Amino acid sequence: MENHIKVSIKNLSLWYGSNQALDQITMDMPEKKITAIIGPSGCGKSTLIRCLNRMNDLIEGCRTTGEILIDGQNVYDRRVDAVEVRRRVGMVFQKPNPFPKSIYENIAYGCRIGGINTKQRLDKIVKESLKEAALWDEVKDRLSDSAMKLSGGQQQRLCIARTLAIEPEVLLMDEPCSALDPIATAKIEDLLRDLKRDYTVVIVTHNMQQAARVSDYTAYLYLGKLVEFGPTRQVFEKPEAELTERYITGRFG
């Protein structure tokens, strides 16, 4: 891999109480590339990406071992502030979850909490984030409308814009298109390709073809273990592991 490694996962294991969900995961995610995580339900895909911004800290009884280094810094280091990690590593969820506020406020809210209060700066951030999320042209004349009035696809792009507004370095996407129709899905996929110019993206998807279409690298997880990780073209054309072959050709899972 020629690129700088943005996220390096080393021997990561995770337990929910006595139930082990991740088992000795080791992989490097290159900067400004899209890494897709695929695998059958319950294999630990979402658990894995939730580790990257320490979202699992919020779950009682959750325990991890191993390291996750972002630009060489272990996010699980005791001196590291989890809130700061979540600023650097933004996340978009399966179902669009805008705040029940205006389109403008959805984006400005996080920035205000981060200490940005001047209208001029907020206006600029809102405009740039919406542009980056390919939503600006569709909403520029109705920024004060409720975000809940937007379509599902627009809401999801708004959530992406909201994440971008606080200038993250890594974007995590947990099945961002599973609740969207094919047209809205295509828009998000186009957007992903644009976003990788500036961000490192990690996407969890159940849609094999989506992984093949948008990602540069693909990781295949099964029962909490990393079975295969490599360039997407190789994984989909000639996977190394028999288990990956059987999964991606639909012979199980």
Place this chain on the structure above:
Amino acid sequence: MRSKFHEELKEIKAKVARMGELARQMLKDSIKALVKQDTELAEKVVSHKGEIMNMDEEIEQRCLQAIAMYQPTAKDMRTLGVCLKLITYLNRIGRYGKDIANVAKELGGKPHITRLVSIPHMAKLVDGMIADALLAFEEEREMNAQEFTSRDDDVDALRYSIFRECFTYMIEDSRNIERCMHYALIARYLERCADHACKIAEKIIYMVTGERKEIK
């Protein structure tokens, strides 16, 4: 849904194998018609032209439909891609059979210059290559690229020797020119069929292993 796709893939493969059998039959019968000066058999070979073309179109259509509907990956994807290539090669082989049959029709009724030995021998080698490649395709078995290269070299050498033999007859008697030109052309057709068999073998290696190997 996936099991439906795998059933479809199996059917497509079976159709490619049947097309392969037809192409082989056309080639074998054309040589038989040539050697035995059997114009009726030659006519039968020519009449298969439409059938092999239809098979080509039908399989192509089914492959494209399967890609659109199921978006296959890994070995499934390689298999469909290889089926699409194979039908072109097999169509060509069948058409060379038709071309040879047309020559057989033209040469029918007049005796051969000499007893035809090299051409049927060459045809047998070529048919063996096609048959082995098709069997490997059906059984999804890896092929030995080196061994195939050496068999192709034998076919090339035979083509050269037939050319030389033809030159000799042409120099001896100019009345032999037309007939010898046809023999040389047939040798060239058979050589091309062996080349197609090599391409088929290359594709099967790719289908089975995902590796690309060249058979020279």
